Protein backbone atom coordinates (compact mmCIF):
# COMPACT_ATOMS: atom_id res chain seq x y z
CA UNK A 291 0.00 0.00 0.00
CA UNK A 292 1.20 3.48 -0.82
CA UNK A 293 0.78 6.71 1.09
CA UNK A 294 1.47 10.40 0.50
CA UNK A 295 3.87 12.24 2.78
CA UNK A 296 3.62 16.04 2.76
CA UNK A 297 5.76 18.62 4.55
CA UNK A 298 3.34 21.53 4.57
CA UNK A 299 3.77 25.27 4.53
CA UNK A 300 5.24 25.78 1.05
CA UNK A 301 3.83 28.49 -1.23
CA UNK A 302 2.76 26.79 -4.47
CA UNK A 303 3.70 28.73 -7.60
CA UNK A 304 3.95 27.89 -11.31
CA UNK A 305 1.86 26.20 -13.98
CA UNK A 306 -0.17 23.01 -14.00
CA UNK A 307 -1.93 21.35 -16.94
CA UNK A 308 -5.31 19.77 -16.32
CA UNK A 309 -6.27 16.41 -17.84
CA UNK A 310 -9.49 15.21 -19.45
CA UNK A 311 -12.65 15.08 -17.33
CA UNK A 312 -13.06 11.88 -15.33
CA UNK A 313 -16.84 12.01 -15.28
CA UNK A 314 -16.98 12.58 -19.05
CA UNK A 315 -14.41 9.86 -19.83
CA UNK A 316 -16.11 7.21 -17.72
CA UNK A 317 -19.35 7.83 -19.65
CA UNK A 318 -17.91 8.30 -23.14
CA UNK A 319 -15.88 5.06 -22.98
CA UNK A 320 -18.93 2.84 -22.32
CA UNK A 321 -20.92 5.00 -24.79
CA UNK A 322 -18.55 3.62 -27.46
CA UNK A 323 -20.46 0.32 -27.09
CA UNK A 324 -23.19 2.00 -29.16
CA UNK A 325 -20.77 2.79 -31.98
CA UNK A 326 -20.55 0.43 -34.94
CA UNK A 327 -16.89 0.93 -35.86
CA UNK A 328 -13.68 2.23 -34.34
CA UNK A 329 -13.67 5.50 -32.45
CA UNK A 330 -10.67 7.48 -31.31
CA UNK A 331 -11.04 9.36 -28.04
CA UNK A 332 -8.48 12.06 -27.21
CA UNK A 333 -7.64 13.81 -23.92
CA UNK A 334 -8.51 10.68 -21.90
CA UNK A 335 -7.32 11.11 -18.29
CA UNK A 336 -4.70 8.59 -17.11
CA UNK A 337 -6.62 7.58 -13.96
CA UNK A 338 -7.65 4.31 -12.34
CA UNK A 339 -11.37 4.56 -13.21
CA UNK A 340 -10.45 4.73 -16.90
CA UNK A 341 -8.27 1.61 -16.58
CA UNK A 342 -11.16 -0.25 -14.94
CA UNK A 343 -13.85 0.75 -17.46
CA UNK A 344 -11.51 -0.09 -20.37
CA UNK A 345 -10.90 -3.51 -18.78
CA UNK A 346 -14.65 -4.11 -18.57
CA UNK A 347 -15.11 -3.21 -22.25
CA UNK A 348 -12.39 -5.69 -23.22
CA UNK A 349 -14.15 -8.40 -21.20
CA UNK A 350 -17.33 -7.64 -23.17
CA UNK A 351 -15.49 -8.24 -26.47
CA UNK A 352 -14.27 -4.73 -27.42
CA UNK A 353 -10.81 -3.98 -28.78
CA UNK A 354 -9.27 -1.24 -26.65
CA UNK A 355 -5.89 0.21 -27.49
CA UNK A 356 -3.97 3.26 -26.24
CA UNK A 357 -2.41 5.08 -29.24
CA UNK A 358 -0.53 7.23 -26.71
CA UNK A 359 -0.93 7.96 -23.00
CA UNK A 360 -4.08 10.05 -23.51
CA UNK A 361 -5.53 8.72 -26.78
CA UNK A 362 -7.74 5.69 -26.84
CA UNK A 363 -8.96 3.70 -29.82
CA UNK A 364 -12.01 1.58 -29.09
CA UNK A 365 -13.71 -0.80 -31.50
CA UNK A 366 -16.90 -2.29 -30.13
CA UNK A 367 -18.06 -3.94 -33.40
CA UNK A 368 -17.46 -7.38 -31.84
CA UNK A 369 -19.08 -6.72 -28.45
CA UNK A 370 -21.39 -9.69 -27.92
CA UNK A 371 -21.44 -10.24 -24.14
CA UNK A 372 -24.04 -8.50 -22.03
CA UNK A 373 -22.81 -9.61 -18.60
CA UNK A 374 -20.25 -7.26 -17.08
CA UNK A 375 -17.72 -8.84 -14.68
CA UNK A 376 -19.05 -8.32 -11.17
CA UNK A 377 -15.70 -7.63 -9.48
CA UNK A 378 -14.75 -4.88 -11.96
CA UNK A 379 -18.19 -3.25 -11.95
CA UNK A 380 -18.08 -2.98 -8.15
CA UNK A 381 -14.87 -0.93 -8.34
CA UNK A 382 -16.43 2.20 -9.81
CA UNK A 383 -19.63 4.18 -9.90
CA UNK A 384 -19.82 4.87 -13.61
CA UNK A 385 -20.16 1.17 -14.46
CA UNK A 386 -23.92 1.90 -14.31
CA UNK A 387 -23.51 3.34 -17.85
CA UNK A 388 -22.99 -0.23 -19.10
CA UNK A 389 -26.72 -0.77 -18.50
CA UNK A 390 -27.85 1.98 -20.91
CA UNK A 391 -25.17 1.24 -23.50
CA UNK A 392 -25.64 -2.58 -23.55
CA UNK A 393 -29.41 -2.27 -23.53
CA UNK A 394 -29.20 0.08 -26.52
CA UNK A 395 -26.75 -2.08 -28.45
CA UNK A 396 -27.53 -5.73 -27.49
CA UNK A 397 -31.04 -5.26 -26.05
CA UNK A 398 -29.85 -6.99 -22.88
CA UNK A 399 -27.64 -6.05 -19.93
CA UNK A 400 -26.63 -7.88 -16.77
CA UNK A 401 -24.65 -5.54 -14.53
CA UNK A 402 -23.87 -5.63 -10.81
CA UNK A 403 -24.87 -2.65 -8.66
CA UNK A 404 -22.08 -0.08 -9.17
CA UNK A 405 -19.47 0.83 -6.57
CA UNK A 406 -17.88 4.29 -6.23
CA UNK A 407 -17.45 6.59 -3.28
CA UNK A 408 -19.64 5.94 -0.26
CA UNK A 409 -21.89 8.93 0.49
CA UNK A 410 -24.70 6.95 2.11
CA UNK A 411 -27.48 5.80 -0.17
CA UNK A 412 -26.75 6.17 -3.94
CA UNK A 413 -29.95 4.88 -5.59
CA UNK A 414 -30.34 4.33 -9.36
CA UNK A 415 -34.14 4.22 -9.41
CA UNK A 416 -34.34 7.09 -11.94
CA UNK A 417 -32.06 5.21 -14.37
CA UNK A 418 -34.31 2.13 -14.12
CA UNK A 419 -37.48 4.21 -14.42
CA UNK A 420 -36.11 5.60 -17.70
CA UNK A 421 -35.21 2.15 -19.10
CA UNK A 422 -38.67 0.83 -18.21
CA UNK A 423 -40.36 3.82 -19.87
CA UNK A 424 -38.38 3.07 -23.04
CA UNK A 425 -39.79 -0.46 -23.04
CA UNK A 426 -37.22 -2.53 -21.13
CA UNK A 427 -38.06 -5.15 -18.54
CA UNK A 428 -35.79 -4.57 -15.56
CA UNK A 429 -35.21 -7.12 -12.81
CA UNK A 430 -33.37 -6.24 -9.63
CA UNK A 431 -31.96 -9.36 -7.95
CA UNK A 432 -33.51 -10.02 -4.55
CA UNK A 433 -30.42 -8.84 -2.64
CA UNK A 434 -30.31 -5.78 -4.95
CA UNK A 435 -26.83 -6.80 -6.01
CA UNK A 436 -27.37 -6.91 -9.78
CA UNK A 437 -29.65 -5.51 -12.46
CA UNK A 438 -30.86 -7.50 -15.46
CA UNK A 439 -32.53 -5.45 -18.19
CA UNK A 440 -33.87 -6.68 -21.53
CA UNK A 441 -36.09 -5.54 -24.36
CA UNK A 442 -37.45 -6.53 -27.76
CA UNK A 443 -36.63 -3.03 -28.92
CA UNK A 444 -36.59 0.32 -27.13
CA UNK A 445 -39.13 2.94 -28.24
CA UNK A 446 -38.82 6.69 -27.61
CA UNK A 447 -41.12 8.28 -25.04
CA UNK A 448 -41.38 11.19 -22.56
CA UNK A 449 -39.48 10.76 -19.28
CA UNK A 450 -39.58 13.21 -16.38
CA UNK A 451 -36.79 12.75 -13.81
CA UNK A 452 -37.98 13.08 -10.21
CA UNK A 453 -34.50 14.18 -9.11
CA UNK A 454 -31.83 15.98 -11.11
CA UNK A 455 -29.39 13.13 -11.66
CA UNK A 456 -26.17 13.18 -13.69
CA UNK A 457 -26.07 9.40 -14.00
CA UNK A 458 -29.75 8.95 -14.92
CA UNK A 459 -29.60 11.75 -17.52
CA UNK A 460 -26.61 10.18 -19.30
CA UNK A 461 -27.80 6.58 -18.93
CA UNK A 462 -31.24 7.29 -20.42
CA UNK A 463 -29.60 9.31 -23.19
CA UNK A 464 -27.39 6.28 -23.98
CA UNK A 465 -30.32 3.86 -24.03
CA UNK A 466 -32.39 6.23 -26.21
CA UNK A 467 -29.67 6.87 -28.81
CA UNK A 468 -30.53 3.80 -30.93
CA UNK A 469 -34.21 3.58 -29.85
CA UNK A 470 -37.06 3.92 -32.34
CA UNK A 471 -38.55 7.42 -32.41
CA UNK A 472 -38.04 10.43 -30.17
CA UNK A 473 -37.23 10.41 -26.45
CA UNK A 474 -37.80 13.58 -24.45
CA UNK A 475 -36.08 13.65 -21.04
CA UNK A 476 -37.19 16.46 -18.72
CA UNK A 477 -35.67 17.87 -15.53
CA UNK A 478 -32.24 16.63 -16.58
CA UNK A 479 -28.85 17.49 -15.12
CA UNK A 480 -26.78 20.12 -16.98
CA UNK A 481 -23.19 19.34 -15.95
CA UNK A 482 -20.49 19.98 -18.60
CA UNK A 483 -19.86 16.22 -18.87
CA UNK A 484 -23.48 15.69 -19.95
CA UNK A 485 -22.96 18.07 -22.86
CA UNK A 486 -19.66 16.29 -23.60
CA UNK A 487 -21.29 12.84 -23.81
CA UNK A 488 -24.03 14.24 -26.09
CA UNK A 489 -21.37 15.88 -28.28
CA UNK A 490 -19.45 12.60 -28.49
CA UNK A 491 -22.56 10.65 -29.52
CA UNK A 492 -23.53 13.35 -32.05
CA UNK A 493 -20.02 13.23 -33.53
CA UNK A 494 -20.63 9.49 -34.10
CA UNK A 495 -23.98 10.13 -35.85
CA UNK A 496 -26.50 10.40 -32.99
CA UNK A 497 -29.19 13.12 -32.99
CA UNK A 498 -29.31 14.59 -29.49
CA UNK A 499 -30.47 18.13 -28.86
CA UNK A 500 -30.75 20.26 -25.72
CA UNK A 501 -27.88 18.85 -23.62
CA UNK A 502 -26.93 21.60 -21.17
CA UNK A 503 -30.58 22.72 -20.80
CA UNK A 504 -33.41 21.24 -18.67
CA UNK A 505 -34.80 19.16 -21.55
CA UNK A 506 -32.92 16.73 -23.79
CA UNK A 507 -34.44 15.35 -27.00
CA UNK A 508 -32.97 12.20 -28.49
CA UNK A 509 -34.03 11.38 -32.05
CA UNK A 510 -33.31 7.66 -32.36
CA UNK A 511 -30.59 6.84 -34.92
CA UNK A 512 -30.33 3.63 -36.99
CA UNK A 513 -26.64 3.19 -36.22
CA UNK A 514 -23.61 5.17 -35.07
CA UNK A 515 -20.41 5.30 -37.11
CA UNK A 516 -16.83 5.65 -35.89
CA UNK A 517 -15.00 8.94 -35.55
CA UNK A 518 -12.67 11.03 -33.40
CA UNK A 519 -13.58 13.02 -30.30
CA UNK A 520 -11.66 14.98 -27.66
CA UNK A 521 -12.84 15.02 -24.02
CA UNK A 522 -13.28 18.35 -22.15
CA UNK A 523 -10.89 19.32 -19.32
CA UNK A 524 -11.70 18.18 -15.78
CA UNK A 525 -13.58 20.87 -13.83
CA UNK A 526 -12.83 19.22 -10.49
CA UNK A 527 -9.11 18.59 -11.03
CA UNK A 528 -8.82 22.25 -12.11
CA UNK A 529 -10.80 23.39 -9.05
CA UNK A 530 -8.57 21.34 -6.75
CA UNK A 531 -5.42 23.14 -8.00
CA UNK A 532 -7.19 26.51 -7.79
CA UNK A 533 -8.02 25.82 -4.14
CA UNK A 534 -4.40 24.73 -3.54
CA UNK A 535 -3.24 28.18 -4.73
CA UNK A 536 -5.66 29.88 -2.32
CA UNK A 537 -4.70 27.52 0.52
CA UNK A 538 -0.95 28.19 0.27
CA UNK A 539 -1.00 31.93 -0.54
CA UNK A 540 0.33 30.70 -3.86
CA UNK A 541 0.18 31.81 -7.48
CA UNK A 542 -0.81 29.08 -9.94
CA UNK A 543 -1.67 29.22 -13.64
CA UNK A 544 -4.11 26.37 -14.22
CA UNK A 545 -3.89 25.46 -17.91
CA UNK A 546 -6.27 23.54 -20.19
CA UNK A 547 -9.54 24.57 -18.53
CA UNK A 548 -12.85 25.96 -19.79
CA UNK A 549 -13.18 29.04 -17.53
CA UNK A 550 -16.99 29.09 -17.87
CA UNK A 551 -17.15 25.65 -16.20
CA UNK A 552 -15.24 27.09 -13.25
CA UNK A 553 -17.62 30.03 -12.53
CA UNK A 554 -19.08 28.80 -9.22
CA UNK A 555 -15.62 27.78 -7.94
CA UNK A 556 -13.95 31.02 -9.05
CA UNK A 557 -16.74 33.06 -7.40
CA UNK A 558 -16.20 31.36 -4.03
CA UNK A 559 -12.42 31.72 -4.24
CA UNK A 560 -12.82 35.44 -4.92
CA UNK A 561 -15.04 35.67 -1.80
CA UNK A 562 -12.18 34.14 0.23
CA UNK A 563 -9.98 37.02 -0.94
CA UNK A 564 -8.10 35.22 -3.74
CA UNK A 565 -7.48 36.90 -7.07
CA UNK A 566 -8.81 34.90 -10.03
CA UNK A 567 -7.81 35.95 -13.54
CA UNK A 568 -9.43 34.22 -16.52
CA UNK A 569 -7.77 33.70 -19.90
CA UNK A 570 -9.15 31.85 -22.95
CA UNK A 571 -8.26 28.38 -21.74
CA UNK A 572 -6.48 28.92 -18.44
CA UNK A 573 -7.08 30.53 -15.06
CA UNK A 574 -4.55 32.13 -12.72
CA UNK A 575 -5.25 32.08 -8.98
CA UNK A 576 -3.27 34.19 -6.51
CA UNK A 577 -4.08 33.35 -2.93
CA UNK A 578 -4.63 35.99 -0.26
CA UNK A 579 -2.48 36.17 2.87
CA UNK A 580 -5.60 35.88 4.99
CA UNK A 581 -8.35 33.54 3.76
CA UNK A 582 -11.80 34.97 4.55
CA UNK A 583 -14.73 32.82 5.69
CA UNK A 584 -17.42 31.96 3.11
CA UNK A 585 -20.70 30.06 3.14
CA UNK A 586 -21.27 27.38 0.49
CA UNK A 587 -24.21 25.22 -0.57
CA UNK A 588 -23.58 22.41 -3.04
CA UNK A 589 -26.05 22.20 -5.93
CA UNK A 590 -26.34 20.64 -9.40
CA UNK A 591 -24.56 22.58 -12.18
CA UNK A 592 -24.35 25.55 -12.61
CA UNK A 593 -24.40 25.56 -8.80
CA UNK A 594 -21.36 24.85 -6.64
CA UNK A 595 -20.23 21.20 -7.27
CA UNK A 596 -20.43 18.69 -4.44
CA UNK A 597 -17.17 17.18 -5.78
CA UNK A 598 -15.36 20.39 -4.66
CA UNK A 599 -16.90 20.45 -1.18
CA UNK A 600 -14.09 18.65 0.78
CA UNK A 601 -11.31 20.74 -0.82
CA UNK A 602 -13.09 23.96 0.22
CA UNK A 603 -13.79 22.70 3.75
CA UNK A 604 -10.05 22.01 4.11
CA UNK A 605 -9.27 25.55 2.90
CA UNK A 606 -11.85 27.12 5.24
CA UNK A 607 -10.60 25.20 8.28
CA UNK A 608 -7.82 27.81 8.56
CA UNK A 609 -9.86 30.82 7.35
CA UNK A 610 -10.60 33.95 9.38
CA UNK A 611 -14.07 33.52 10.87
CA UNK A 612 -16.73 30.84 10.76
CA UNK A 613 -17.89 29.26 7.50
CA UNK A 614 -21.02 27.22 6.92
CA UNK A 615 -20.98 24.54 4.22
CA UNK A 616 -24.22 22.77 3.33
CA UNK A 617 -24.15 19.53 1.33
CA UNK A 618 -27.44 19.31 -0.54
CA UNK A 619 -26.61 16.66 -3.17
CA UNK A 620 -25.45 13.70 -1.03
CA UNK A 621 -26.96 12.59 2.27
CA UNK A 622 -23.56 11.86 3.78
CA UNK A 623 -20.40 13.48 2.41
CA UNK A 624 -18.56 14.65 5.50
CA UNK A 625 -16.78 11.39 6.48
CA UNK A 626 -13.38 13.00 5.86
CA UNK A 627 -14.05 15.72 8.46
CA UNK A 628 -12.91 13.45 11.33
CA UNK A 629 -9.50 13.35 9.62
CA UNK A 630 -9.36 17.16 9.41
CA UNK A 631 -10.20 17.29 13.11
CA UNK A 632 -7.13 15.10 13.76
CA UNK A 633 -5.14 17.95 12.19
CA UNK A 634 -6.65 20.42 14.66
CA UNK A 635 -9.64 21.69 12.62
CA UNK A 636 -12.65 22.95 14.58
CA UNK A 637 -15.60 21.58 12.60
CA UNK A 638 -19.04 20.49 13.79
CA UNK A 639 -21.31 18.46 11.56
CA UNK A 640 -25.04 18.73 11.96
CA UNK A 641 -26.78 16.49 9.42
CA UNK A 642 -25.94 18.04 6.05
CA UNK A 643 -24.24 21.15 7.42
CA UNK A 644 -20.64 21.71 8.52
CA UNK A 645 -19.86 24.65 10.80
CA UNK A 646 -16.18 25.43 10.37
CA UNK A 647 -14.54 27.72 12.92
CA UNK A 648 -11.31 28.85 11.30
CA UNK A 649 -8.15 28.21 13.33
CA UNK A 650 -4.76 29.92 12.79
CA UNK A 651 -3.12 26.81 11.26
CA UNK A 652 -3.62 23.06 10.84
CA UNK A 653 -0.97 20.70 12.22
CA UNK A 654 0.41 17.71 10.31
CA UNK A 655 -0.93 14.28 11.35
CA UNK A 656 -1.44 10.72 10.08
CA UNK A 657 -4.79 10.72 8.29
CA UNK A 658 -6.59 8.64 5.66
CA UNK A 659 -8.51 9.27 2.46
CA UNK A 660 -12.09 8.26 3.12
CA UNK A 661 -13.02 8.71 -0.56
CA UNK A 662 -11.78 10.39 -3.74
CA UNK A 663 -12.48 14.06 -3.01
CA UNK A 664 -12.13 13.56 0.74
CA UNK A 665 -8.59 12.44 -0.11
CA UNK A 666 -8.05 15.56 -2.25
CA UNK A 667 -9.24 17.63 0.73
CA UNK A 668 -6.64 15.92 2.93
CA UNK A 669 -3.91 16.77 0.42
CA UNK A 670 -4.97 20.44 0.50
CA UNK A 671 -4.95 20.27 4.30
CA UNK A 672 -1.47 18.70 4.31
CA UNK A 673 -0.12 21.40 1.99
CA UNK A 674 -1.45 24.11 4.35
CA UNK A 675 -0.44 22.47 7.63
CA UNK A 676 2.67 22.99 9.69
CA UNK A 677 4.74 19.81 10.03
CA UNK A 678 4.36 16.45 8.30
CA UNK A 679 1.09 14.91 7.13
CA UNK A 680 0.83 11.29 6.03
CA UNK A 681 -2.20 10.30 3.98
CA UNK A 682 -3.08 6.62 3.67
CA UNK A 683 -5.68 4.88 1.44
CA UNK A 684 -4.63 6.95 -1.55
CA UNK A 685 -6.11 4.39 -3.95
CA UNK A 686 -9.24 6.56 -3.76
CA UNK A 687 -7.30 9.61 -4.96
CA UNK A 688 -5.84 7.59 -7.85
CA UNK A 689 -9.37 6.83 -9.06
CA UNK A 690 -9.73 10.42 -10.26
CA UNK A 691 -6.37 12.25 -10.29
CA UNK A 692 -3.37 11.47 -12.49
CA UNK A 693 -0.18 11.43 -10.38
CA UNK A 694 -1.44 14.24 -8.18
CA UNK A 695 1.79 14.35 -6.17
CA UNK A 696 3.92 14.95 -9.29
CA UNK A 697 1.78 17.92 -10.32
CA UNK A 698 2.01 19.40 -6.81
CA UNK A 699 5.76 18.74 -6.62
CA UNK A 700 6.25 20.69 -9.87
CA UNK A 701 4.49 23.63 -8.16
CA UNK A 702 6.96 23.57 -5.26
CA UNK A 703 5.21 21.25 -2.80
CA UNK A 704 7.24 18.93 -0.59
CA UNK A 705 5.20 15.80 -1.29
CA UNK A 706 6.12 12.22 -2.07
CA UNK A 707 4.47 8.87 -2.61
CA UNK A 708 6.04 6.15 -0.50
CA UNK A 709 5.41 2.47 0.12
CA UNK A 710 3.87 1.93 3.55
Ligand SMILES: CC(=O)N[C@H]1[C@@H](OP(=O)(O)OP(=O)(O)OC[C@H]2O[C@@H](n3ccc(=O)[nH]c3=O)[C@H](O)[C@@H]2O)O[C@H](CO)[C@@H](O)[C@@H]1O
Nearest residue numbers: 313383384412413414415416417453455456457458619620
Ligand atom coordinates in the same frame (compact mmCIF):
# COMPACT_ATOMS: atom_id res chain seq x y z
C1 LIG B 1 -19.40 9.06 -12.27
C2 LIG B 1 -20.02 10.37 -11.98
O1 LIG B 1 -20.32 11.14 -12.88
N1 LIG B 1 -20.18 10.68 -10.70
C3 LIG B 1 -20.75 11.96 -10.35
C4 LIG B 1 -22.26 11.84 -10.46
O2 LIG B 1 -22.67 10.81 -9.58
P1 LIG B 1 -24.13 10.19 -9.72
O3 LIG B 1 -24.51 10.11 -11.17
O4 LIG B 1 -24.14 8.93 -8.94
O5 LIG B 1 -24.99 11.32 -9.01
P2 LIG B 1 -26.46 11.81 -9.33
O6 LIG B 1 -26.40 13.12 -10.02
O7 LIG B 1 -27.20 10.70 -9.99
O8 LIG B 1 -27.06 12.00 -7.87
C5 LIG B 1 -27.61 13.24 -7.44
C6 LIG B 1 -28.66 13.00 -6.38
O9 LIG B 1 -29.76 12.27 -6.96
C7 LIG B 1 -30.06 11.12 -6.19
N2 LIG B 1 -30.49 10.06 -7.13
C8 LIG B 1 -29.71 9.78 -8.22
C9 LIG B 1 -30.09 8.81 -9.12
C10 LIG B 1 -31.31 8.12 -8.90
O10 LIG B 1 -31.71 7.24 -9.68
N3 LIG B 1 -32.04 8.42 -7.80
C11 LIG B 1 -31.68 9.38 -6.90
O11 LIG B 1 -32.38 9.63 -5.92
C12 LIG B 1 -28.77 10.78 -5.46
O12 LIG B 1 -29.00 10.04 -4.29
C13 LIG B 1 -28.19 12.17 -5.18
O13 LIG B 1 -28.78 12.68 -4.02
O14 LIG B 1 -22.83 13.10 -10.09
C14 LIG B 1 -22.56 13.49 -8.73
C15 LIG B 1 -23.30 14.79 -8.48
O15 LIG B 1 -22.76 15.82 -9.24
C16 LIG B 1 -21.06 13.60 -8.48
O16 LIG B 1 -20.85 13.77 -7.10
C17 LIG B 1 -20.32 12.36 -8.95
O17 LIG B 1 -18.93 12.63 -9.01
Ligand SMILES: C=C(OP(=O)(O)O)C(=O)O
Nearest residue numbers: 383384406407597662663
Ligand atom coordinates in the same frame (compact mmCIF):
# COMPACT_ATOMS: atom_id res chain seq x y z
C1 LIG C 1 -17.98 11.07 -6.34
C2 LIG C 1 -17.16 10.99 -7.34
O1 LIG C 1 -17.01 9.95 -8.16
P1 LIG C 1 -17.94 8.63 -8.28
O2 LIG C 1 -19.34 9.08 -8.58
O3 LIG C 1 -17.32 7.96 -9.45
O4 LIG C 1 -17.83 7.88 -7.00
C3 LIG C 1 -16.25 12.13 -7.67
O5 LIG C 1 -15.73 12.16 -8.81
O6 LIG C 1 -16.05 12.99 -6.81
